Amino acid sequence: MQKLAAVNDDDFDRPKGIQRARRLPDPKLGALWDSIILKDSLKAQLLSQAMLNFTVRGKIDRTVIPLHGVILLVGPPGTGKTSLARGLAHRTAESFQGGGFRLLEVEPHALTSSAMGKTQRAVSELFSQSIAESAAAGPTIVLLDEVETLAADRSKMSLEANPIDIHRATDAVLVQLDALAERHPNLLFLATSNFPQAVDAAFTSRCDLVVHVPLPDREACLRILKDCLIGLGKTYPAIGKLPTMAGFDRCAAECVGLDGRAIRKMVANALASSPQTAMNPERVKVDDLLAAASAAKAARMSGGKTP
Ligand SMILES: Nc1ncnc2c1ncn2[C@@H]1O[C@H](COP(=O)(O)OP(=O)(O)OP(=O)(O)O)[C@@H](O)[C@H]1O
Ligand SMILES: [Mg+2]
The missing domain is CATH 3.40.50.300 (P-loop containing nucleotide triphosphate hydrolases)
Incomplete structure (x- = not known):
C-alpha cells in the first residue's frame, strides 16, 4: 500500500x-x-x-x-x-x-x-x-x-x-x-x-x-418503503411485518411522485400519526402510512405550502 x-x-x-x-x-x-x-x-x-x-x-x-x-x-x-x-x-x-x-x-x-x-x-x-x-x-x-x-x-x-x-x-x-x-x-x-x-x-x-438520477418509479418506491420498514423492524419487530399486510401496495403506489428522502420521512410522519403511536411506534398501521403518504404528496403538489 x-x-x-x-x-x-x-x-x-x-x-x-x-x-x-x-x-x-x-x-x-x-x-x-x-x-x-x-x-x-x-x-x-x-x-x-x-x-x-x-x-x-x-x-x-x-x-x-x-x-x-x-x-x-x-x-x-x-x-x-x-x-x-x-x-x-x-x-x-x-x-x-x-x-x-x-x-x-x-x-x-x-x-x-x-x-x-x-x-x-x-x-x-x-x-x-x-x-x-x-x-x-x-x-x-x-x-x-x-x-x-x-x-x-x-x-x-x-x-x-x-x-x-x-x-x-x-x-x-x-x-x-x-x-x-x-x-x-x-x-x-x-x-x-x-x-x-x-x-x-x-x-x-x-x-x-x-x-x-430520477425520482423513484412505483417499483423503486415499493422497495424504498420496504427497506425503511424492515430497517425499523430491527428495533420494532411489528413494523417490519407491515410490508406483508393487506393494502401495503397501495401505500407504495401513493408514494409515486415523492423522492427517496421524502418517502423515508413520510414513514416517520406515520409513526407520529398520534401521540400514542409516537410513544409506542409498533402501533403504526398500514392506514397510517397511506394517510402520511397522501399528505406528503399533497404537500408536494402545493409546493410545500399548506393547502
Ligand atoms: N433512491 C433511493 N433509495 C433509497 N433511499 C433514498 C433514495 N433516494 C434518496 N434516499 C434517501 O434520502 C436521503 C437523502 O439522500 P441524499 O442526501 O443522497 O440525496 P440528494 O439527491 O443528494 O439530495 P439533495 O439534492 O437535496 O442534496 C438518503 O439518506 C436516503 O436514505
Ligand atoms: Mg445532496
Whole structure:
C-alpha cells in the first residue's frame, strides 16, 4: 500500500474548503451505496465509468480521448445523489484492492466569499495545492457537492451578488480541472447538482459522464418503503411485518411522485400519526402510512405550502 502524505487518520488536518477527508474503502459508505434503490444498470454504469477512470486514463493520451475524470450526478433534491457519490467512491476503491484511495469532500460554501477575488484564490489553492497533493500521493476521489455553487453558469449571472468574483471562480475551476486532468490520471471528481441548468456549460462539457438520477418509479418506491420498514423492524419487530399486510401496495403506489428522502420521512410522519403511536411506534398501521403518504404528496403538489 502506498504511503499517504499528511494523512494519519480520518478527518486529518483539513485544508480550507475540504469538509472531510477519509481513507477508502469505508464499509459505512458501502452501506450507503446499498441503501440507495436505483436501477441496477444505472449503478453499474456509474461504477464502470469510475473504474475506467483509474484503469485507462493513465494509459491513453488525452489527444485520443480527452478524459477529465469528472462524473456529474444531476436530479431532483432527495433522490440520493450525495449518498450515491459517497457510496461510489467506496465501491470504486474496493475494486482496486490495496489501492490506498482516499475521499476528499469539498465544501463549496466555505470557498465562496463576499470579498472580491477571494473565491477565485480559494478555488485555485484548493485545486492546485490540496487536491493536487493528495492526487500525487495516491488515488483520490473528490466529492464536489452542489457544484453549481462553484461552477455557476457564467452566461446567466446577474450583476448582483458579486458576479465578477463568481465568474472568476468558474474560470478558475475550469482552468484547474484542465491542469489536473493533464497531470493526475488517478484523480476522479464526483459532482452533484439539483440545478443542472445553473451549471456552466463548459463544466458540463468536461464531464466524462452525466447521469440523471430520477425520482423513484412505483417499483423503486415499493422497495424504498420496504427497506425503511424492515430497517425499523430491527428495533420494532411489528413494523417490519407491515410490508406483508393487506393494502401495503397501495401505500407504495401513493408514494409515486415523492423522492427517496421524502418517502423515508413520510414513514416517520406515520409513526407520529398520534401521540400514542409516537410513544409506542409498533402501533403504526398500514392506514397510517397511506394517510402520511397522501399528505406528503399533497404537500408536494402545493409546493410545500399548506393547502
Ligand atoms: N433512491 C433511493 N433509495 C433509497 N433511499 C433514498 C433514495 N433516494 C434518496 N434516499 C434517501 O434520502 C436521503 C437523502 O439522500 P441524499 O442526501 O443522497 O440525496 P440528494 O439527491 O443528494 O439530495 P439533495 O439534492 O437535496 O442534496 C438518503 O439518506 C436516503 O436514505
Ligand atoms: Mg445532496
